[in-house]
Amino acid sequence: NAIRLLRDRALSQQTSVVDRDRAIELLVAKKDAGFDELLILLVADPKTTRSAIRGLAEYDHPETVETILTNYSWFDANARQDALQTLASKQTWAAQLLDAVEEKAIAAADLNAYTVRQLHSLGNTELTARLKSLWGEVRTTSADKAKLIARYKEQLTAESLAQADLLAGRQLFNRTCASCHRLFSEGKQIGPDITGAQRTNLDYVLQNLIDPSGAVSKDYQMHIVVTTGGRVITGLVISENEQSLTIQAVNEQIIVPLDEIEDRTLSPLSMMPEGQLQTLSNAEVRDLIAYLGSRIQVSLPRTEE
Numbered sequence: 185n186a187i188r189l190l191r192d193r194a195l196s197q198q199t200s201v202v203d204r205d206r207a208i209e210l211l212v213a214k215k216d217a218g219f220d221e222l223l224i225l226l227v228a229d230p231k232t233t234r235s236a237i238r239g240l241a242e243y244d245h246p247e248t249v250e251t252i253l254t255n256y257s258w259f260d261a262n263a264r265q266d267a268l269q270t271l272a273s274k275q276t277w278a279a280q281l282l283d284a285v286e287e288k289a290i291a292a293a294d295l296n297a298y299t300v301r302q303l304h305s306l307g308n309t310e311l312t313a314r315l316k317s318l319w320g321e322v323r324t325t326s327a328d329k330a331k332l333i334a335r336y337k338e339q340l341t342a343e344s345l346a347q348a349d350l351l352a353g354r355q356l357f358n359r360t361c362a363s364c365h366r367l368f369s370e371g372k373q374i375g376p377d378i379t380g381a382q383r384t385n386l387d388y389v390l391q392n393l394i395d396p397s398g399a400v401s402k403d404y405q406m407h408i409v410v411t412t413g414g415r416v417i418t419g420l421v422i423s424e425n426e427q428s429l430t431i432q433a434v435n436e437q438i439i440v441p442l443d444e445i446e447d448r449t450l451s452p453l454s455m456m457p458e459g460q461l462q463t464l465s466n467a468e469v470r471d472l473i474a475y476l477g478s479r480i481q482v483s484l485p486r487t488e489e
Contacts, residue, residue: 187216194222194232205235212239213439220245227251233263238436241270241415249280253289264294265363265435272302273415275311282314293463295319301457305408305418329395332462336390339466345474349467350482353475356468360460363434368481374420374432375456384477396456406455407431409440410447420455 193199193207208226211219220243226236233255240248252267259267268290271281281303284290295303295318303315362371365378383389409417409431417440419433429440429448461469475482 187211187214191216191219191222194226197231201231204232208232208235208239212242215242219243220248224248224251227255233259234266237263237266237270241273242413244274244413249277253280253284256284256290261359262435265299268294268299269302269433269435272299272306273417275306275308275414278303278306278308278311282311282318285318286314292318300459301453302416302418305451306416332394333387333390336394336461336469337386340386340470340473344470345477348471348474350471350475350478351484352468353471353473353478354482354484356464356472357475360472364456367476374434378476384479386473386477389473389476392456393461394458396454396458397452406451406453408447408449408451409445411440412444412446418451 190207190211194204194211196204199207208223212223220240223236223239223243224245224247226232227240229236237252240252249271252271256264256267268281271277281290285292285295300315300319304312357367358371361367364375365371366373367377367379369379405420406418407421409429411417417431417433417438419431419438422430422432422437424430426442428442429445431438431440461472464472
């Protein structure tokens with residue numbers, strides 16, 4: 185009876201978005217048999233798109249990839265991140281995701297550094313090779329990082345930073361950093377709040393952006409969990425008890441029953457991904473670094489607010 189009630193609630197247009205999302209989360213957590221058929225339909229409903237996409241990661245529905253790719257063009261930025269994380273959670277789906285990138289159905293720029301790391305965590309050498317050709321290096325050597333830091337320091341002079349567009353920098357922060365960090369009371373709290381960090385210290389900022397795994401607090405080391413259903417989950421462990429493990433991924437909290445964990449490892453890498461600056465133009469790097477060091481918040485255009 186409870187499952188019937190939750191299914192009705194998930195499908196009801198008269199029910200609030202919050203209650204529909206909660207119903208979907210509960211049914212997915214219960215592994216309700218056949219619910220993946222409804223999730224496929226709910227992807228097309230803008231009110232439930234994100235929760236439906238996230239839910240599909242727990243199933244093996246044969247239409248998951250096609251459904252996500254067919255609807256991808258109208259997804260907003262958050263739904264696209266959910267879509268990419270779901271497709272990057274299993275090797276067969278990941279291969280089709282890279283097919284879509286090669287065919288330009290999905291822009292290579294949509295693959296942020298976190299999703300790239302998730303794909304790399306699948307441990308498939310063929311996928312990793314394809315990823316390298318499509319997106320670039322997943323990791324650089326220490327020598328390469330030192331050269332990058334030196335190059336950016338030479339480029340980011342006081343005169344250059346003074347000419348930065350702080351509004352553009354804030355927009356870049358919202359797109360690349362705010363999914364994990366808070367600054368000026370905005371953003372998510374997956375990683376540390378950087379409002380009080382040494383943001384005006386260029387050496388500190390570059391070191392953390394280019395070599396985030398150089399000194400990793402245990403609290404921010406990634407755990408890699410492989411479920412019995414073949415899903416690979418990377419993120420921070422929020423809590424653990426005798427029944428389950430709660431993991432904070434970049435886009436959601438995932439509760440994994442302990443008896444569904446096939447393998448679990450602690451990565452020496454920071455949760456913060458590498459390679460973020462390398463995807464930006466010189467002007468974008470300047471704008472982002474200047475915004476990160478700004479002592480005051482800059483206002484967004486009214487439409488973005």
